Amino acid sequence: MSDTERKIADTRGQYLLAVQGGQRLTDADWRDCRIVLTNQRIALIEEEKRQIPLSGIDRIADRFDVNQKSASVADYLALHVEEDVLLVSAADQDGFETDFYRAALDEEVIFVRHPAIEGGVVQDTEWTKGRVKVTDRALRLALADGQAVAVERADIGSLTVEERTVSGAERTVVEVEHSEDGVSVETHLAGEGLHATVLEVMLAESAERNRADLDLSNTEQRVIMALHSGVSPFDVPEFVGIDVDRTEEIFDRLIELDAISVVRERTEVQLTSKGRRVAGQGVGER
Structure with missing residues (x-):
């Protein structure tokens, strides 16, 4: 400080x-x-x-x-x-x-793994140091390797907290899921003392606000899982086994539920934090 x-x-x-x-x-x-x-x-x-x-x-x-x-x-x-x-x-x-x-937190240095997971695949990423800046909308990290990472607080899908040894010391590790360019990623943050508790409370509060509480049919769940696994919205009908009109109806409903958002054209969509949470829950149940 x-x-x-x-x-x-x-x-x-x-x-x-x-x-x-x-x-x-x-x-x-x-x-x-x-x-x-x-x-x-x-x-x-x-x-x-x-x-x-x-x-x-x-x-x-x-x-x-x-x-x-x-x-x-x-x-x-x-x-x-x-x-x-x-x-x-x-x-x-x-x-x-x-x-x-x-x-x-501003200007403090914590340990960061980014991306620890990308598109559901664990990455071989080492812990590095990152300098923190907090804004109304995001937790911003300037990493020692030159990366600039932004964890948008309105985009957090899930959060896990556990104690783990990082750089030779026992630290609180916050695993936060968010997105980069429409792809689900996990960024892992490790800190001690006040830094750790503030990170945990701040990000957990954001995750709770974004928590999905959706009642989806099996077909709607399969559409969510397809998008989460990287299937193009245009390929969803063939991948899931439904016609285009039914796909459009499901997209309409998921947009209303704020589980997906329109990117460019009417049929090009990406998962929001709520949608990624539903997908993550689906993966855990399989």
């Missing part, structure tokens, strides 16, 4: 001290405050100022409902700091959370 402290956000909000010294405070209530976020700390300012160095945050979470008062607020960020837990809710929570992700 840069030695020069710079302000990232200054907004109004509220906070609730849910745990203090390891003890859950079931009578805790929200306190109005000014929230000042820099690349080094978060300050919660009311009559007194409570300052939390970002380096002192052990992990973050999106929920920690200690009582009904905390459960009544739809969106907040839970900061775990040693034996304390503070819940922070801003007037523009989405904007504040992105600012927090930026404060924790």
